[in-house]
Structures are given as C-alpha cells and as structure tokens.
Amino acid sequence: MAKIRIVSKPEVCIGCHLCEVWCTVAHSKSKDIIKAFLYEQPRAQPRVVVEEELPETYALQCRHCNEPKCVAACIAGALYKDDDGVVIHDEEKCVACYSCIMACPYGAIRINLETKKPLKCDLCRGLDHPYCVKYCPNNALEIVVEAEEFV
C-alpha cells in the first residue's frame, strides 16, 4: 500500500505560520479564510505545529506512523488507522483523556482550546489536497508517496 506523508523542509521554511492558518481554514466549516477566523463558532484550530527558535523554523504534523502509538494508547477506540493508512481521530468517541498526547513521540497532537479534545492532522481527508502543502508560499512542505513498509 502506498501512503502519503507530509515532509517538511526546515532549510526553506520562513516561519510564516501560513500552514497553521490554512490548516485552520481546511478544518473550518466554511473553508473561507475570513469566515473561519471571524465568524465561525467554535473557531477551527490548526493541527500543525510550527516550531521556531529563530532563525530556525519548521512545521511538524502527524507522521501517520506505521505503528501509531497514539492508536495503541487510546482508551476509547477514538483513534484508528483507516484503509488508506491515515490515522484518524473520531472526535465523537474521544473522551479527552490525553493518553494519545502522552504517547505520540512527535508531539504531533494539538489540543482544542474550547472542547479540550485533541486535534490531529487527517491529511485533509475529503479535500483535494492537504492545505498546508498547497498554500505554503515557499514550498517548505511537500507530499511524498512512500511504500508502506511492513515492520
């Protein structure tokens, strides 16, 4: 099975945080940048983290691990790997216990400030293209297709 991952290129990342902005838009109801930030309640929140210690910056999101520790840790069965190898978080089933936050080796799960539930990258399921990649002005995020190796 081929799988896609988003890779980040620190050498060209300019730390503009636009990936966070567009991730928010991608996960908003309207998919409209103005509405998403000003009028939607609850406001969507980003699932990608920009790490920075200037001048160094890069964006990091869920690696969709082959052996996802978050899935193993989830006490509710709210995290699972779908048939495409994408690790999905079912917000309805989630009880906000943060076992996944404890387990994710990349710190790739963020927390929704309003619902207190975790938020994670779903590779923009249902959209044509992951928005963070599509809208990165300097191509510091890129999609790679890999063969899913078996462990």
Add this chain to the structure above:
Amino acid sequence: MKYDYVIIGNSAGGIGCVEAIRELDIDSSVLVISAEKYHTYSRALIPYYLDGKIEFEKMYYRPPDFYDRMDVDTKLGVRATRVDVERKRVLLENGEEIEYGKLLIATGGKPFIPPMDGLGGQNNVFTFLKMDDVLGVERGLKDARKVVVLGGGIIGLMASEVLARKGLDVKVVELADRVLAPVVDETTSRIIEKKFQENGVEIILNNTISRVVGEERVEKVILRDGREIDTDMLIVAVGVVPNTEVVKDTPIKVNRGIVVNRKMETSVKDVYACGDCAEIYDFVFGSNRVLPLWPTAYTGGRIAGFNMVGREREYNLATSMNAMHFFDYYIINAGLNVPNDSEEFEVIYRLEGDSYRKFALKDGRIAGFIIAGKMERAGIFLKLMEEGIDVSAFKDKLLKENFGFIDIPEPVRWKLLEDKVKLGVVREL
C-alpha cells in the same frame, strides 16, 4: 473444536492480538473467549459513562461489526476454567473443550478486596472495574446520598470525582499518607488532594476500613481509628491483581503475574500472555513487573499476535505511564516515580501555580517525569526516555511549557525526527 489461535480475554490485550494477527494472516481461524457477555468495551471509560460524558454505546472499543470484519469467532459470556497445555486445550465452564494451535491469555486483573469484618454479600458494594459494576453503581445511585470510596489511587479518585459531580457526599479512605502514592510524587499528590477538597470531597489519609455494618446493605463503615461513617454505598478501589486462575496447576510460570519474555511468550510453548494478567519487562525499571495499563495491554497483545503468526517482534518499550485528570487538572507521568530529594537521581522541577514539571535524570538520561497542568507535546519526553537520549546539554529547557524538538540541539533533533518512522525532514541524498 479446533482453532489456530485462541484468545482468552476480549479487552485491550485480546483486541490488540486480533488486529495484529489479521494484519498478516486473513485465513487462519481465530476464537475470542470472554467471561463477560459484552462486545469488546473499554473499562477505562467507566468513569466517563457514569459522569454522563459519553453514551452507553461509546463504551464499546470497536465498532459493532468488528468481529465480522476481523472474521473471528467469539464465545462471550463463557468463562474459561482451565488450560490443558499437554493436550493444547482450553476448558470452558460449560464443559466445552477448545483445541488451540496458539493461545493468548489476556484475562486482565481482578479487584483486590482487603479484609474487612462484616463484608460479604451486601448489594451496595461495588468495585469499579467492569461493565456490571457500572450498571450496579448506576442503579445504586438512585437513592444514594453518601458514598465511601476505599482507595485513593487512580481508579478510586476517578470514581470519587464522578460521584462528587453527581452531587453525592464523597469520602475517600486511603491507607497511605497521600493519594496516588505509587504513581506520582508528593508535590503532585498535594495538588490533587487540594483539588478534591475544593470540590467538597473529603480525603481521609493514613486510614482504612476495619469493619462494615449492615446486613443487606452496608449502612456504616468503621475506620481503623474508630471513626464511624454512615454511607449509602461502598466502592472498593484499592487495586487490581493479575487474574491468573486459568493457568493454575499448569507448568506456565507465574510470579505475581504470568511471566513472559519480550516476545510475550510464557514458559510454555505456544502459549502467550499480555496485559494486566502478565508481568512484562519494564525498560526503565530494568526488570519484569506488572504494568496494568491500557497501552501496555494493547501493545503487548499486538506483539504477541505478530509472534503467534511467526513474525518475530519484541516488546522493549514498556514502562509505567499514565495520563489522568481530576476536575480538569491534567497529569501525565512516565517511568520511575522519584522523590524530589533523591540522592540517586538528579531531579529538576518547576512548580508555578498549578503548572508542574519534573524530570528525574540518571546519567543524563530521563528515568521518569511528571507533567501536570499544561500538557501539550508530552509524548516527546517519552520518546527521549525510550531512545535513552542524554539530555544534559538542554535539561533546563525541559521545564519550558512549550518544549519542542526545536529545543533539542542538532543533530540529536534530526536523529529523533528521522529515526525509525521516516520523518518529514528531507535528508541530503
């Protein structure tokens, strides 16, 4: 009946095993046996259900069509009474015998009930471990105003929080001089005790119940120090012990729990064990022990499943780890629970208001940590611990609330981000 793979236990461990087997092998026959009659559910969700945070259906760990999709047979509501390792058979309480090719024992834990005079048969005494407990507590709540919880560990405190939120007058009785004593350090215990007190829960330390009064129902408990407390319900949550009854009188080696190696094999060929019934290697502790945790049970089952179908894998990264929360205060801890004045470890910590972070280092490596208050990205610390990274050069940064990979100097950072799971950093070719 003969099955290639037989699994006793329908919880985290059993399901981890089923999923691993089916990832590699869709043709073999698999049977899951469980004493409880329910579709696989998460006992860790009991507090959430009672609290009204989730519907009953959400207690189920996997979707309703799970067994069909996995093509496994089930015998639910049937207890396995014995394993016959010579004839490779599992004997069931209804007289049936099941022959296995390979067997996983994932029978979990059973509640430990300390001796209390007068206890036995009362209908308002519950543990907090099973679906049937929840349903019982739920029924009992209708006319309960006061409840005594014996045990100030994670489960006892979770029960206490829920019952307090339901408006009951809750008293927790704990033998140690602080709550959560084996799991977290004293600083954290005191923060938690304060949260409970602020929310009207009385915590009685250094004490236990010596006698219960009441025939059909417990009406009163009498503590070791003579104090008497009226109650409408008693919840016993002092801990779980490995449930190893099925392997009694077999050559399968049992210490505190069933002894397994890193492939999750027991001392008898073709028999594996995992989860709360087993004793596995703790990489921080440096020896085998019982680690009654959901992630450990699931991962142990998964590793067992791989080995059962012939794909060798080892479980090398088990250790104590907890994510818990009380009255919206979150705590994550992992590894050794070291006191702040330890001589053997270098302890660094920061306490600011309610935000607490602490690391115990040995030879520059993290041996244990507690993060309480602000939790984001706590998993990075577990990773540092698992990889045995020397953190001396950036140890002060560990105490930052927004610690990230960026705080780890190169090239360790890139090693961590590229290692094992190919990570998103583009390497120079």
